[in-house]
Amino acid sequence: MARLVFLGRLADLAGGAEREVAPGPLAAILSGLEHDLVQALTGARIRVALNGALVARDGLVLKPGDELAFLPPVSGG
């Protein structure tokens, strides 16, 4: 399995901070999620990190054990 991690308000939308998903292309994984969550995860200001490194999301394929985090704009300090 692979893991999706949702930060900030995305965790509220997802109903939890993490979700286990079957490995595979990101596009296929997203197609299995709720419509409003997919809309939020693919917003222009959402960045993604694969195993702790920021990456572009185009053409991403998750392997078993991968962790993909969805990062909304920060609001720190």
Place this chain on the structure above:
Amino acid sequence: MARLVFLGRLADLAGGAEREVAPGPLAAILSGLEHDLVQALTGARIRVALNGALVARDGLVLKPGDELAFLPPVSGG
């Protein structure tokens, strides 16, 4: 009597932080002091305060009880 107060390095030159002098015009008072001290007190960067207020030194006359302080450039904090 009136009092002269010497701050910073001027006190070293004067051999003390204060000196009692007879009241009168500042020019007359200065003429009674050591030559090297007068030179230091009349330097361009020395300011004077009469009874706690900065004043111009031209034409100053000290009355009995007056305190005239000679203030070299500050080197604070």
Place this chain on the structure above:
Amino acid sequence: MIEVRLIEMAFDAAGAMRDFAAAHPQSGGVVSFLGQVRVDSAQQGADVEALELQHYAPLTLPGMQALAQDVLGRWALDGLLIWHRVGEMAPGDPIVLVVAASRHRRDAFAAADFAMDHLKSESWFWKREKRGGQWAWVEPREQDYADLARWGQTQA
């Protein structure tokens, strides 16, 4: 000396500043910034009852460490401390402490100022506030982007 920490519990900012200043006797100037939870929010409405900061472990602390290195490369510092709370906080609790020690005060002022601007707008934290019993996520402040722009950089 660089000291960068993510902290899960309330911490003693003044004690940290004391220790840091004492550890840098060669530094004539020590500038600190302490951010604390305000009871009244910039947003309208009820008072803030609690504040929570979420982080993402693989990114947040490494990002703070990279920021500290960046700061040290820009100013002549003897030491830099960056402590940041995560988790749930109450009004009055310290959120962030930045302390910069340097021989001359200009360096320490600029370093602390720069570090704070970048912590606020670029570090991986997400904040929510509880008011009237309800949690709500805080959106980024435009002012934070404007503060960052002073340093001639755009958001990463």
Place this chain on the structure above:
Amino acid sequence: MIEVRLIEMAFDAAGAMRDFAAAHPQSGGVVSFLGQVRVDSAQQGADVEALELQHYAPLTLPGMQALAQDVLGRWALDGLLIWHRVGEMAPGDPIVLVVAASRHRRDAFAAADFAMDHLKSESWFWKREKRGGQWAWVEPREQDYADLARWGQTQA
């Protein structure tokens, strides 16, 4: 809250900062500057054994109070503390502490920075250092005048 003091004895800068931050729970940001006696001087030669700051009572504290009022007129502060030592100090002793508390951090940074530049170059203090058993008066630093000029003012 304004708190301006001339202090004759070593003081606890961190404790003062703690009390001041606690007294301003509405302030999101608290910026402090601590100046401490360095063991090594900017001037060449032996290490500094002691530092003495002389003041002139009729001018020095009133001047610091006027500075505090000036600072409060320029930035939106909740509080400002200016404590300055006089007398003889040892290496490591605090010399000056400025703490500014404000709702938004920019105000506190600018206020503390401005206050320090003016304390260093315009306040009525005269400093001497003891090295190798000999006292010597410290001349004003050109850098201090340059720092002051950043604020668009000339020396009074």
